[in-house]
Amino acid sequence: MLITIIKRDLKSVCRNPSAAVQPIGFFVIVTSLFPLAVTPGPELLRTMAPGIIWISALLATLLALDTLFKEDFTDGTMDQILITSESLYTVAVARILSHWLISGLPLIAISLIIAMMLHLPWHAADALIVSLFLGTPVLSMVGSIGAALTVGLRYSGVLLTLIIMPLYIPVLIFGSGCISADLAGLGWTAQAYLLGAMLILSITLAPLATAAALRIHLN
Numbered sequence: 001m002l003i004t005i006i007k008r009d010l011k012s013v014c015r016n017p018s019a020a021v022q023p024i025g026f027f028v029i030v031t032s033l034f035p036l037a038v039t040p041g042p043e044l045l046r047t048m049a050p051g052i053i054w055i056s057a058l059l060a061t062l063l064a065l066d067t068l069f070k071e072d073f074t075d076g077t078m079d080q081i082l083i084t085s086e087s088l089y090t091v092a093v094a095r096i097l098s099h100w101l102i103s104g105l106p107l108i109a110i111s112l113i114i115a116m117m118l119h120l121p122w123h124a125a126d127a128l129i130v131s132l133f134l135g136t137p138v139l140s141m142v143g144s145i146g147a148a149l150t151v152g153l154r155y156s157g158v159l160l161t162l163i164i165m166p167l168y169i170p171v172l173i174f175g176s177g178c179i180s181a182d183l184a185g186l187g188w189t190a191q192a193y194l195l196g197a198m199l200i201l202s203i204t205l206a207p208l209a210t211a212a213a214l215r216i217h218l219n
Contacts (some may be wrong), residue, residue: 047120
């Protein structure tokens with residue numbers, strides 16, 4: 001069932017690419033506007049780049065969360081899953097993976113181009129990719145909890161943001177801290193290890209919490 005849901009989501013994106021284009025387009029637009037809003041000096045942009053990239057990535061991830069479970073909830077798919085005794089945990093894991101593959105993975109790929117635009121040196125590319133590779137799945141998993149808690153609400157965007165934004169702050173701090181430490185010539189492995197610990201904790205707890213929240217709404 002896990003692979004079936006992921007394949008269905010990927011086929012849905014192929015038929016309607018806007019679901020994948022919107023977060024990436026948002027990420028590119030926001031990061032491109034910063035140099036226009038501040039002095040476009042290489043030194044200033046290089047200093048601001050870690051925060052710019054990570055804030056934009058966080059907001060782009062948030063953009064795609066509101067509809068994570070809503071379509072299946074409104075059309076009765078979730079009720080059918082519950083009736084057939086299928087695992088909501090499996091559904092949660094599949095949707096989290098789909099969300100990251102559709103929004104997180106392309107974001108990581110395009111981040112190198114954004115880094116060049118913001119004058120990040122090539123030696124910071126490792127810290128950039130590692131921090132995003134460890135941090136963006138955490139954003140998807142934590143976000144899935146908020147999406148499940150607000151799935152039954154008609155206008156859930158603001159409430160979803162209020163629920164998960166405080167939980168995103170540690171990821172933002174250590175994600176941008178990886179890149180900033182590398183730019184300063186310091187070691188960034190400590191921040192990467194902390195992001196890895198958050199990833200392991202999220203893998204362990206987030207699908208369980210998401211499945212529990214979905215079950216509450218269905219019951």
